[in-house]
Amino acid sequence: MAFTEVLRWVHLLAMAMFVGGQLMMAAVVAPVMRGDQRMRTIARNFGMATVGAIAVAVVTGFSMASQLGRWNDPFLHAKLGLLVLVGVLIAAHMRRPGSRGLNIALLVSSVAIVAFGVGLSH
Secondary structure, eight states: OOHHHHHHHHHHHHHHHHHHHHHHIIIIIHHHHTTOTHHHHHHHHHHHHHHHHHHHHHHHHHHHHHHHTOTTOHHHHHHHHHHHHHHHHHHHHHHSTTOHHHHHHHHHHHHHHHHHHHHHTO
């Protein structure tokens, strides 16, 4: 397996952790645990895993963009813009963790990043 393929798989696993985790939190964990004191611990642990997944996705993404010469691709520019937006939304979410609007904006932005990633892969 070529190094670029390994990078792609690691990148996809990181994105699956990030976006899949958000979907799981929004659809399963939050509705069941709402009001439970353990939710804060669950959210904190998920947050740490999310930061790690984003870091891995950024490193592998930059490496793939460089190796494949994609820095001028408009899909990549849009994906990077959304990544900055997600960073801002995460910072806001840390200040207001219970905000449903921020949670929805984060999830929608993350799914949009995946959509642009699919565009980049073709």
